[in-house]
Amino acid sequence: MSTKPTVTATDVLSSSDCWALLRTVSVGRLALWVEDHPDIFPLNYAVDHGTLVFRTGEGTKLAAALGEAPVALEADGVDADSGIAWSVVVKGTASAITATDDVLESFSLMLFPWQDGSKDAFIRIVPTSVTGRRFTVSAPARWWTAESAAPRAATE
Numbered sequence: 808m809s810t811k812p813t814v815t816a817t818d819v820l821s822s823s824d825c826w827a828l829l830r831t832v833s834v835g836r837l838a839l840w841v842e843d844h845p846d847i848f849p850l851n852y853a854v855d856h857g858t859l860v861f862r863t864g865e866g867t868k869l870a871a872a873l874g875e876a877p878v879a880l881e882a883d884g885v886d887a888d889s890g891i892a893w894s895v896v897v898k899g900t901a902s903a904i905t906a907t908d909d910v911l912e913s914f915s916l917m918l919f920p921w922q923d924g925s926k927d928a929f930i931r932i933v934p935t936s937v938t939g940r941r942f943t944v945s946a947p948a949r950w951w952t953a954e955s956a957a958p959r960a961a962t963e
Contacts, residue, residue, distance in 0.1 A: 820939035825895045828884065828939065830854050835882035837861070839871035846871070852880065853916040858933050859897060860904070862918045862926040872901040872930050880932060885944060895939035897932060904929040 820828070837848045848868045852861040859880055863869050872878055878901045885892040904913055913929040920926050 817940050817942040820893070820895070820941055822937050824941075825897075825937045825939040826854065826857070828893050828895055829859070829882055829897070832882050832884050835859075835880045837868070837872070838879040838881070839868065840874065840876035841867055841871045851918055851920050852882075853918050855913075855916055855931070858931050860913055860916055860918065860929060860931050862920055863928050863930060864925045865928075869928050869930070873903060877935070878932060890944045891941060892944050893939060893941040895937070897934050898936040899932050899934040901930050901932050904931050 833851050833853065834849060835852050837850050839846055839848065846867070850861045850863070850868075852859045863872070877898060879896055879898045881894065881896045883892065883894040904910055910929060918929075
């Protein structure tokens with residue numbers, strides 16, 4: 808009888824699965840290059856025709872998002888009942904939405920920032936890459952075991 812723990816597989820998600828999952832949550836983390844270092848900002852976003860849109864106000868996040876460096880947004884979720892978790896990363900370029908029709912259409916996206924203040928800038932992330940994975944969350948008892956961290960020997 809074997810006492811080997813079950814190996815948890817990680818499933819690589821298709822692009823369509825990634826977009827479907829991105830639509831199920833509205834909060835992500837935006838990774839930006841700020842002056843001489845990376846920084847991460849939590850934000851509310853909405854999926855809009857194969858892009859992501861968020862609102863922000865004047866400041867570091869807006870200036871960095873509109874800079875020359877690419878951006879990345881990560882969103883994730885977990886089903887507490889099944890223990891299945893997922894993570895999706897969208898990499899791309901960010902630009903301000905300035906055309907009047909596009910700004911008016913952006914108001915229909917129901918973007919509700921958690922923090923008060925002026926959030927007059929609508930920013931669109933156009934993806935160059937969308938990747939994701941789904942996996943079963945390991946039980947805490949397995950987090951620190953050598954068996955969960957290292958591959959098993961072929962002779963077992």
